[in-house]
């Protein structure tokens with residue numbers, strides 16, 4: 002698998018050499034339980050402490066506000082369910098979110114709706130961003146939480162999170178942001194975001210899978226999320242994944258310190274991709290070109306199924322993603338693309354290209370070399386494309 006061109010970094014990333022190195026002692030000789038009192042255990046406890054400090058430093062918060070989790074999904078579940086439990090005691094059962102959150106937010110909200118909560122989903126419009134004016138209108142006296150992602154994972158658009166945080170602070174509403182796709186792509190300063198909760202995931206920033214964190218502002222008093230031990234200040238029981246956490250802390254440091262360098266490297270590649278792909282017939286960029294991270298571009302190709310496009314690219318050794326959620330057995334197009342107002346048939350023909358700091362110009366050139374042929378071949382076989390062309394001639 003050495004010649005793979007990996008352009009699906011919004012799905013997961015390869016581990017960085019430094020993150021791997023940071024893990025190694027804890028996979029090997031330093032295997033003590035961080036709760037044990039002898040020195041082998043204390044080595045693990047020390048790693049936990051320094052890792053928490055590095056993450057806090059990367060985000061500009063207090064280390065005691067960082068809670069390690071199994072990843073972004075758990076962090077989202079914890080923030081939202083924890084807030085719901087806390088706020089319903091005050092009779093607050095209204096939550097504000099957006100139409101295109103990650104499923105680890107949306108599905109939690111849907112289950113809360115079945116349990117007496119009301120959720121307002123803000124529209125994201127064609128450009129793929131919520132509007133602060135819509136948020137202000139949606140706020141009610143019983144609003145408990147606003148949960149809006151920092152960067153969308155499917156189309157890469159950036160949400161106005163600082164403004165959202167400011168509104169929430171002023172109106173006394175808690176604010177959670179899923180920042181899994183933001184870390185390493187945009188600068189993050191928790192103090193400027195005015196966020197009460199922030200979700201992070203290791204494997205999206207070149208650490209291993211199965212580790213992440215939730216920032217919980219120290220003014221929040223949550224009940225335990227996982228019971229059964231004193232780990233994570235008694236809020237999340239379970240023996241800590243020390244190796245994973247040490248690698249995650251290193252990766253977070255690299256991600257936060259490397260934002261500018263990475264973006265400077267990827268901007269010309271993003272531009273080249275955009276210009277190269279937009280040369281093709283009947284192709285659209287999903288979301289807008291301005292308010293986005295430079296590592297993620299999502300296009301719709303009329304007359305094509307995204308899945309066929311993926312499979313043909315895979316045969317050429319290129320890994321991308323289609324926007325459509327065909328991981329489930331349903332053939333429904335992606336909720337994100339539908340939220341942008343795309344017609345079903347256009348939402349089906351989408352392709353997400355997501356780069357990392359390891360992406361090279363040669364890889365982008367190769368994609369641009371292969372793609373036109375693949376698109377042409379699929380369209381030549383597509384009845385949908387034939388119809389589009391027929392209507393064009395009318």
Ligand SMILES: *Cc1c(COP(=O)(O)O)cnc(C)c1O
Pocket residue numbers: 011012071072073074075103105150152153154179181182201202203204205211212213
């Ligand atoms: C990947 C992702 C998640 C889930 O993170 P895991 O660590 O895989 O659980 C949540 N939100 C967004 C925006 C993501 O991209």
